[in-house]
Ligand SMILES: [Zn+2]
């Protein structure tokens with residue numbers, strides 16, 4: 001850790017004023033916004049189509065520490081190297097950026113430990129049980145959750161558990177869909193640029209939250225690449241009193257530890273190609 | 278050029294079915310969409326905040342040939358290498374992708390030559406005269422122009438000169454703004470993730486046009502990262518009869534050759550910081 | 555025109571997130587519903603001037619109507635126990651239906667109702 | 677309520693692409709304009725029951741009104757020769773004003789008028 005960071009007289013190293021000058025001069029961003037980013041840590045869960053662009057733009061914006069979690073992609077250590085050296089594509093990345101690449105599978109038994117200490121969690125995953133697990137974990141750890149999803153020509157983006165009375169994922173979707181009603185990108189298809197747009201917007205929501213620019217109102221952004229207009233923003237409900245994760249008397253950490261998320265979501269997903277949709 | 282491409286029996290090499298399978302199974306995309314992309318050539322003018330993400334996603338989608346034009350960034354040959362090897366971040370790029378990196382400055386005297394032969398032009402530039410030059414050139418070369426722009430927290434995206442009676446840039450903005458009314462990203466600031474979102478959307482519009490998925494209606498998408506809703510889609514006018522670029526009796530190529538674009542846009546831009554805004 | 559106001563209501567219905575596949579692969583539909591419908595949400599009997607109990611057309615009726623008349627296949631991917639299946643979000647004029655009374659919301663002329671299937675891919 | 681309908685019209689005005697900086701750095705404004713305004717677009721005299729020539733409030737009047745009453749600085753960055761300066765796009769209910777009659781469009785209760793400065797950065 002650079003000793004200059006956090007010093008009251010020079011809250012940022014001098015070279016950062018040049019590196020981040022174009023965003024620091026923005027209204028409402030400023031030196032404080034940059035200092036906030038440099039001190040922030042963000043966990044990006046899933047390093048596929050959503051996670052990669054999110055990582056790039058979080059790194060380029062000057063976030064101090066990024067955790068990359070993906071047990072399917074053991075090459076995330078390459079990704080780490082790539083982001084650190086990706087100077088041409090997304091600007092000069094701060095050499096003080098700390099990247100933790102974690103290839104353990106996140107589960108009910110380790111989520112609270114693995115994700116503790118991050119200020120923010122990005123859900124860039126591709127399956128229902130992990131989405132519930134991450135939401136419950138974010139609530140228990142008292143961090144916002146920036147959730148992105150994409151399929152075919154469609155994308156969805158929502159910040160859960162943020163702002164005054166913002167809902168969690170379970171508040172909106174208390175009952176998971178049946179595994180037979182859920183398709184994967186492999187089965188249903190996906191256009192890469194759609195994941196790029198949503199992943200990028202996840203990074204942007206994260207930057208807004210960390211710099212104090214987010215208005216905290218619960219909305220979901222839905223996107224379809226072929227519709228006119230392609231984007232629609234939906235006003236969401238507040239959190240539910242009776243929500244087992246974030247409501248009154250919720251179990252918090254015990255909920256995470258005691259839930260079998262695969263079971264809760266109806267067991268293992270059937271082989272889609274063999275069920276005929 | 279791989280001899281298999283374009284063969285009537287095997288329009289794509291077998292490995293492409295695996296590489297692009299997730300987009301080829303999309304409704305309306307299919308084998309034909311992939312073949313169209315593999316035969317298409319796209320010129321990306323400007324390799325900064327908009328151009329880089331656009332390039333990545335065009336390359337990853339399987340566009341056959343990409344021209345990168347940027348005289349300010351001589352390191353675009355590095356970028357070329359990077360895109361070709363950027364397997365982890367945007368999927369496996371086709372080794373048959375041809376990338377032309379051009380570091381000559383695009384001007385009225387060479388635009389028609391440099392940009393001839395491309396099916397589509399992406400305007401990822403950062404100044405007014407080049408935007409008029411690219412629009413006039415796209416009209417003269419009969420290609421659509423996918424125009425992106427970003428500043429501060431704002432972004433704009435528009436496809437010009439496309440579809441039945443789609444307007445060109447001059448149809449919408451017949452008179453350029455005074456140089457003193459125009460700021461640059463250096464002066465006004467820019468959030469990197471905003472250019473990422475717009476550049477990504479430019480790639481997506483290009484892919485829609487090349488695969489026949491674009492509805493051809495003239496709209497502009499405007500974006501502000503801090504507004505709710507952040508996106509707004511505007512219905513634009515048809516092309517103007519009297520437009521000097523695309524109207525009845527327009528000069529076409531002669532217009533490009535005979536225009537001093539810097540002069541047309543009011544001369545060189547004053548030093549913004551010294552004029553007090 | 556004026557006389558029709560009381561007897562029917564025309565709304566826009568959109569499907570998103572894959573649900574459009576169940577509805578002729580068409581995302582946007584314009585529907586005209588009777589203003590008064592049976593309280594049991596039966597969509598096949600014409601609403602006549604009999605003494606049957608009626609209620610104003612609401613979202614619950616709309617869900618029944620869509621299932622009975624517009625759905626082309628696999629009703630279980632849309633409807634379950636008289637409401638939408640888990641994982642579908644309903645929006646009334648771009649607002650989460652929970653803020654509008656859910657199934658009890660009475661549809662008004664020109665309303666836009668959107669059914670979105672939540673996505674899970676990444 | 678009913679008597680006010682004829683005498684004034686309330687609209688929403690938005691600024692985007694940097695124009696908001698000229699208007700107290702506020703993107704969204706709600707304005708009430710007189711329904712009838714002087715044909716010379718003068719915005720300072722109260723419209724009275726005199727014999728002055730009037731017209732319905734239109735976009736040209738709105739531009740004058742914004743310049744005279746809401747603009748905080750540097751009018752040349754917004755208005756030029758009685759209309760918006762080059763590089764500003766005007767939208768009426770999300771449609772390019774050229775499709776709606778440009779300055780002659782008569783504003784209606786609830787209209788949303790957006791002024792966008794075109795961006796050039798990349
Ligand atoms: Zn909750």
Ligand SMILES: [Zn+2]
Nearest residue numbers: 445448520523
């Ligand atoms: Zn034109």
